[in-house]
Amino acid sequence: MTTIPRTASRNDRERTIRAAWIIGLGLLLLILPRLIYPVLALDILAWGLFAVAFDLLFGFSGLLSFGHAAFWGSSAYFTAYLLASGQSVPVAMLGGTLSALVLAVPIAYLSVRSAGIYFSMITLAFAQMVYFVALQWTDVTGGENGLQGFERPSLFGLDFSNSVTRYYFCLAVFALGFYIAYRTVRSPFGQAQQAVRDNEQRAQSIGYNPVRFKFTAFMISAGLAGLAGSMYTFGHGVVSLDVTKWTTSGEVVMMTLLGGTATLFGPAVGAGLVLLLRDQLTTSSLPVGIVTGLVFVVVVLFFRAGVVGTVQGWLRRR
């Protein structure tokens, strides 16, 4: 991706901007359940982490996955299954994340050997495989009906039937996930990953193995998407077939683009904007697909840097 702004430079100005983003968004997330209803706020956390996970692959590795619903969805189902079988919340979330990682091994292995559009179509097709399994394996997934009515046992005296408590628990999980993403991008691994993205031949000639880097990036991304998916299940208390649908894969792409690719904060901001927009639309008579489609088109055509990308570019130029 040549049009994506680099985030690698480490001058003071960059550091100040970054600190401002962290503090600003952190404060906003802390008071969010007071501004909007807590379930929506929790949705923003889950989708936000999902979008950050997706962007690790798209923005920082240049791989446009069109099948990330596979990891988000499988984790959502597995978390629900573990909760239903009486496991505690952290075990269920960990189990969900692990299921996404296990699923990611063969998919990553088969897809990272391809690049560009090929990669997108392959990931999309694999996600579709997961979708059909979820649709047809009704004994486990509930098919079209999905899963509901599972427990969310309380933990350390936290009562998870309260949506505000759930939100703050998830905020901690989100912070952990975001920190992993942040460390990944800032680490030597992340730098090499971006070098592979920018010029694969050059990266290879200085001794990096591009396929191995892409594979690792894919695994981290899938794992975080899984963590986000488990958070989503935990937040809602239901899982529907939608979690594995291709539109879900598309939606996370849209959130990331709208917020700004390769910016770390961008995807989370984008997720917030899309969900707030959708929330507004449910009370209006406008059909969601028309508006989201339109937003998507406008962003791709005229606004590829996204909200955070645009603001950062503007701050840098000043």
Next chain:
Amino acid sequence: MNTQLLLIQVFNGLVNGAFYALLSLGLAVIFGMLRIVNFMHGALYMLGAFTAFALGQAFGLGFWPALILAPLIVGVLGMVLERTLLSRLYGLEPSYNLLLTFGLTLLTQDLVKQVMLSQFAVSSAPYTTPEVLTGVVNLGFVVFPKYRLFVIALTLVICLVTWFVIEKTRVGAIIRASTENPSVTRAFGIDVSKWVTGVFGVGVGLAGLAGVLAAPIYSVEPYMGAELIITTFAVVVIGGLGSILGSVVTGFAVGVLAAVGAAIYPPIANTLVFVLMAIVLLVRPSGLFGLPEGTR
């Protein structure tokens, strides 16, 4: 499973395969020539079916005129989209074309849904088979609906014609030259961008045609292209992205394999194509008929 049943499944598979072939042919033409992955292809297929339905409802137009008119309308719409929107993204990563056409897909599906509900008061409607093609044909070994045989035959003819035009004629030579080396082709006095628009129009026209052909078999509804396009993408990956021969052969083959597979073990019907894709990718990452990456 007895032979009779197997043969019926093979024929049913050929019908599904015809749609995969027609759609992936259009995708192959568009990708092979323009490097655009047209996610909207499924939505344009649906628009073909919807246009036929709407023309019938509004003007009482029958199947045959619709079979000509609807693909033309879809083709022209495609050309307008190419000129006004897609052309803005040339020179960027092909991913952005995928993203743009994805957004247009969401938009189109919901727009058609709104129009169907407000104008025709239905959200899904059957489309009648033309009278000449109702009934069945006895092929001796199997009895099969006439209309489905017609779909298979017409698709084969169209695939052959498309292949012939692109590989064997002067028009095909110009198109290939325009896409492989636009600046040199321009130097010969050929208006490359006009050809590009035309190729896109023909490609999506094929999707529109597939839609009209599908209308009497599956009913007309706004999301009829959504699942189909994903399967078609898998077909394209198996056949080799941009390969015309690959898309046609794989389209029919996948249709038949999925139908036969479904007869043996029903739950596998929808997933078989993706399993096939995984196997092919392991053996030949660039697809059965595709050139290895980097050679184009």
